[in-house]
Amino acid sequence: MSLRPILIWPDVRLSTVCAPIDAITPEIRTLAADMLETMYAAPGRGLAAPQVGVLQRIFVMDVAWKDGAPEPVVCINPAVVAQGDVHETNAEGCLSIPGVSADVSRPGEVRMTWTDIDGMRHDETLTGFAAICAQHELDHLDGVVTLDRVDVAQRDEILAQVKALI
Ligand code: ZN
Numbered sequence: 307m308s309l310r311p312i313l314i315w316p317d318v319r320l321s322t323v324c325a326p327i328d329a330i331t332p333e334i335r336t337l338a339a340d341m342l343e344t345m346y347a348a349p350g351r352g353l354a355a356p357q358v359g360v361l362q363r364i365f366v367m368d369v370a371w372k373d374g375a376p377e378p379v380v381c382i383n384p385a386v387v388a389q390g391d392v393h394e395t396n397a398e399g400c401l402s403i404p405g406v407s408a409d410v411s412r413p414g415e416v417r418m419t420w421t422d423i424d425g426m427r428h429d430e431t432l433t434g435f436a437a438i439c440a441q442h443e444l445d446h447l448d449g450v451v452t453l454d455r456v457d458v459a460q461r462d463e464i465l466a467q468v469k470a471l472i
Pocket of ligand 1: 400402446
């Protein structure tokens with residue numbers, strides 16, 4: 307396993323729609339292992355393939371490890387198939403937009419399907435932070451970042467913060 311460099315917004319690869327994965331090849335297994343290692347080292351709780359420059363539909367997340375034992379999840383070709391009516395707004399950070407956060411509104415509950423690294427299909431309802439994290443990472447696979455999910459006023463404010471940090 308090895309650490310991979312995390313791309314920083316506005317790298318164009320972070321605004322690109324990623325391609326579905328046809329088969330779980332050794333390269334995909336290595337990618338997943340590298341992404342988990344990179345996520346833990348960052349440290350973060352989610353990382354999507356385009357953030358390490360790979361434009362394929364895979365993300366990793368672990369919403370537990372900062373508070374207890376690790377629970378790594380690898381999601382290949384994930385899709386939201388249903389969502390709750392109630393939205394919640396959370397301050398979301400992103401490893402590709404370091405040092406700032408955006409108040410993003412999303413459904414607090416989603417039903418998501420995906421294939422794991424062993425080829426098992428999953429169909430699960432996610433709530434709480436897992437629901438928010440999964441939607442954030444899935445957005446990356448569609449070339450969408452938090453800045454694309456906020457209004458113009460908040461976007462301008464965050465961009466000013468980003469400029470001040472550079
Ligand atoms: Zn992100």
